[in-house]
Amino acid sequence: MNICNFAKVIISRSTKDSTSINYFNNPHSRSEQNTLTPVYNSSVSLKQRHENYSLFMHKYPFMQINNFKLYCQKTARIQEYVTNAKYYEHRNQGGERETFINHFNLIQWLKISETERKQHKLGNCMPCNTTHIDISKIHKSVSETSIQILNLSEQIVxxxxxxxxxxTATKGKKTAQALINVLNPLFENQFRKSFEKSAAEALHLSPIEKSADKVKNELTLLKKNKIQIIEATSVNDRDVENFLA
Structure with a gap:
């Protein structure tokens, strides 16, 4: 079942977890809540759980399940996928299920950035298959392609x-630079854009200014500020103008 892992856990667990619901409903006190033990309420109806999920995901259209009947159908299957030990590595003998649930529950969903939350979607979820692949892989629903990409990435690094x-102190930086140097021309040929620039855009990073450009921008800003200060003072006050010159 190739469904976003956050959706899996939130649907099967968080929609009936009083701790998660309280955490969601009290954003101003979240930083004060250190010990968060789930309290599952089995008496919560499917209708209420659907309403809870819809509320959790009201800002994220790609994560929504608006049809109640469809939600009920998915919940039954997802519940089995998240609960049954056979769907985890080593049949959950190492506590893989708890690791999976603790990583993809509603509380963790609220801790990731808004930018990332908007990238998640119910089917073929890219962040789950890349950013969170180290945890996603312990559940057998992970795609074979994602595992291949992970293995290839580990091998390359x-x-x-x-x-x-x-x-050792500089090896990480040197490895990253070597990878960039190798991948840049490959990306240029394939996508007409360097790997370095593509990665910066994907991570929403500002472009790094060259030292000369940075100095030029600072001088321009200083000059602009000087002009604004002079204009704000009396044009006849030559002492102030001379002082700023």
């Missing part, structure tokens, strides 16, 4: 890192 003659 390991191979590049192993051939760099540098100290």
């Amino acid at each position: 390991e191979n590049v890192s192993s051939i760099l003659p540098t100290s």
Whole structure:
């Protein structure tokens, strides 16, 4: 069942968890809540759980299930997928189910950035298959493609890192730079844009200013501020103008 893992856990657990619901309803006191033990209420009706889920996801259209009948159908299957030990690595002998639920519950959903929340969607969820793949992989619903990408990424990082003659303290930075140098021309050929720029856009990073550009911008800003100060003072006050010159 290739459904967003946050949706899986929120539908099967958080919609009936009093702790999660209180956490959602009291945003101003979230930082004060350190110990958050789930309290599941089995008497909550499916209708109420659907309303809870709709409220949790009202700002995220790609995560919504507006049809109540469809929600009921999905809930029955998702409940089985999240609960049954056979769907986890090692049949949950190492506590994989708890790890999965603790990572993808409503409380954790509210802790990730708004930007990331908007990227999640019910089917073929990219963040779950990439950003959260280290946890997603412990559930057997993870796609084979995601596992292949993870294995390939680990292999590339390991191979590049192993051939760099540098100290442990700087190895991460050197490995990243080596990967960028290799991937930039490949991205240019395939997508007409460098890997470095694509990664910056994906991570919503501001472009790094070159030192000369940075100095030029600072001088321009200082000059602009000086002009504004002079204009704000009396044009006849030559002492102030001379002082600022």
